[in-house]
Amino acid sequence: HQVAVAHDGTEVVLTGYMLGRVDGSFRVTAAVAMGPRVFDVARVDGVWKAKVQYAPLADKLDPRHLGRAIARIYFTRCPGEEVRGAVTDDDEGDALEVARDEKGRVVHKRFFQKGAPALTVDYSEFEQFPDGWQAGLIAMTHGASSIRIALYGYVPGFEFDDALLTP
Numbered sequence: 001h002q003v004a005v006a007h008d009g010t011e012v013v014l015t016g017y018m019l020g021r022v023d024g025s026f027r028v029t030a031a032v033a034m035g036p037r038v039f040d041v042a043r044v045d046g047v048w049k050a051k052v053q054y055a056p057l058a059d060k061l062d063p064r065h066l067g068r069a070i071a072r073i074y075f076t077r078c079p080g081e082e083v084r085g086a087v088t089d090d091d092e093g094d095a096l097e098v099a100r101d102e103k104g105r106v107v108h109k110r111f112f113q114k115g116a117p118a119l120t121v122d123y124s125e126f127e128q129f130p131d132g133w134q135a136g137l138i139a140m141t142h143g144a145s146s147i148r149i150a151l152y153g154y155v156p157g158f159e160f161d162d163a164l165l166t167p
Contacts, residue, residue: 003030004148005066014038017153019160024075027165028067039063040167043071046089051167068092069147072111073121073138087111092142093118105133118142131156 003014016030027042032054041050041063050063068090076096078085084097093111101107109121119142123135134156138149 001152002033002150005146007145018070019158019164020074021165024071025165026070026074027167028070029167030066039066041067041070042165042167043067044162044165049167066147069140069142072109072119073140073147073149076109076111103133105135127154129154129156 001016001018003016005012005014013033014030015033016028018026018028020026023045025042025044027040027044029037029040031037036054038054039050039052041048043049048064048067050067052063072090072093076087076090078096078098083099084095087093087096090111093113095112095115097110097112098106099108099110105123105126107123111118111120119140121138121140123138125136126133127136134151134154136151138147138151140147
């Protein structure tokens, strides 16, 4: 994937990879384009592990924020096919509203905190795979921060050893 992260007027473009399981466990790692690895973050069985490997960013970047963004984008869902539901494992959102297109693909998520909109996620440029549709472009906006993801190299059903989920 390629990710553009913007915060306080500064944007950084990163490249990396993500491994994920249906149960919501995942690991994501990223590096500056043509440069050093920046961070490695994982959530395995609900436990967060994170490392910032690029010293100049160590005091400015909490990789768990990026990990939470990944969890919201790829793993947080409403129960069943509901359009709106409660969120219990997110400290910045207590409800989620989901919009689907005519093919049933999630095209928009809106998270709420105490009834007020907290963040949005938009999905576009879908590609069909044997296991379903996958968005090629994803944009999340949270206050003055944003993350834009260009997904490439998606391999549904990729087999990997669980040891690879540990940073």
